[in-house]
Amino acid sequence: MSQGKEGLLTLTLVLLVLVTREAGAADVGTASLPATPSAKANGEVVLVSGVASVIEHPRALIEIGTDPDTCVDFYVRSLGHPIPELVVGTGGLGAAKLLEAISVEEDCPQYPNRTAPTLSLKNVTAVERRIHVIIPAASFPELSAGATGQIILVQPAATVTAISITLKRQEYSAVWQGFLWFLGIAIPATVTATLGLLVLRATRRIERVTGETEALTRFRKDKSEDLKKFFSELYQQGMHEPSETFGGFMERELGNQQIMTNLPERALAAVSAALRAGDREKVASELARAFPNYKDTILKPVGKTNSK
Numbered sequence: 001m002s003q004g005k006e007g008l009l010t011l012t013l014v015l016l017v018l019v020t021r022e023a024g025a026a027d028v029g030t031a032s033l034p035a036t037p038s039a040k041a042n043g044e045v046v047l048v049s050g051v052a053s054v055i056e057h058p059r060a061l062i063e064i065g066t067d068p069d070t071c072v073d074f075y076v077r078s079l080g081h082p083i084p085e086l087v088v089g090t091g092g093l094g095a096a097k098l099l100e101a102i103s104v105e106e107d108c109p110q111y112p113n114r115t116a117p118t119l120s121l122k123n124v125t126a127v128e129r130r131i132h133v134i135i136p137a138a139s140f141p142e143l144s145a146g147a148t149g150q151i152i153l154v155q156p157a158a159t160v161t162a163i164s165i166t167l168k169r170q171e172y173s174a175v176w177q178g179f180l181w182f183l184g185i186a187i188p189a190t191v192t193a194t195l196g197l198l199v200l201r202a203t204r205r206i207e208r209v210t211g212e213t214e215a216l217t218r219f220r221k222d223k224s225e226d227l228k229k230f231f232s233e234l235y236q237q238g239m240h241e242p243s244e245t246f247g248g249f250m251e252r253e254l255g256n257q258q259i260m261t262n263l264p265e266r267a268l269a270a271v272s273a274a275l276r277a278g279d280r281e282k283v284a285s286e287l288a289r290a291f292p293n294y295k296d297t298i299l300k301p302v303g304k305t306n307s308k
Contacts, residue, residue: 045079046086046124046153051163056170057140067137073101074151075128076121083124085156088131089117092149093167094139101130140167212264219262220291230257231287231294239280239301247275250283263290 051074058070076086090096097115121129133151141147146168153161220227230253238250251272254260260268267290274282281302288298 044081044083044155046083046155046161047077047079048074048151048153048163049128050074051151052165054146054166054168055135056168057135057137058170069137070135070140072133072135074131074133076124076131076153077126077128078124079126083155084122086121086124087154087156088119088121089152089154090133090149091152091162092147093133094136096136096139096149097134099132099134101132135167140169142169209264216262216264216290219258220293223258224293226257227259227291227294230259231291231297235298236301239284243278246278246280251275259287 052072055070055072076088088098090098095117097117098119099115100119100121115132115134119131135149139147139149146166149165149167150162151165153163234253235250238246238253241249251260254271260271263271267286270286271283274280274286284299284302288295291298
């Protein structure tokens with residue numbers, strides 16, 4: 001017995017198609033599997049094998065070009081006398097087409113020009129006839145339950161027999177399902193969390209800078225007279241200190257005036273670094289930026305008065 005398509009559950013059905021000489025109309029019957037297949041009075045027995053109960057269409061992660069058709073095989077033969085004509089068709093399979101294989105080695109897509117919606121087999125004997133069913137991709141639904149179609153066999157003036165099959169799309173493999181989960185859930189969640197963190201950090205930075213600016217503004221207002229006196233006297237003296245004592249003198253006096261504790265974080269870091277490096281010009285420029293009301297007085301020791 002020939003084998004059906006690999007990977008599909010194969011169901012062999014014995015179809016009893018009775019040729020009734022007195023009846024002229026065709027009645028719809030059902031496929032059955034009798035315990036002992038045999039010919040009955042005025043009828044012939046047709047054996048259909050290799051029919052898969054479920055046909056699955058490959059599911060691609062990314063569709064490139066046209067989604068290819070799915071091709072499956074089944075076999076028919078007579079268990080009794082030769083059958084002069086057996087018409088094979090389909091129902092519920094969309095624009096499915098049929099093709100009889102002309103050799104054992106023939107693959108489904110080799111002869112597309114010979115396909116047709118129905119197939120008329122002449123003189124069906126005990127020798128198996130191999131039939132291709134080419135089902136378009138559009139016939140396979142996205143629904144997990146799939147859809148039901150039929151392969152229909154008819155003898156002239158005889159019982160019509162329909163074999164039900166289910167069409168489904170294959171599930172993604174565990175690896176692809178994990179990738180799709182990562183792509184559809186993990187990445188958006190990570191991006192959302194990252195953006196949220198960036199927004200939070202930006203908000204906190206704005207709040208910190210705003211708080212520092214407000215504190216410095218209050219300090220300049222509350223200590224205006226003390227600051228004016230400091231920058232006119234002690235500051236001028238400190239800016240002319242020798243290099244060995246410049247940094248220590250200025251850091252001590254700026255601390256005594258609470259200037260260091262009221263500078264914004266960025267300005268405090270810049271002034272501290274300049275004091276350690278003995279960079280008088282950098283110290284003056286940072287203090288002038290923080291206390292613009294005394295800009296000329298602050299820049300005077302480094303020769304930058306009236307600078308803009």
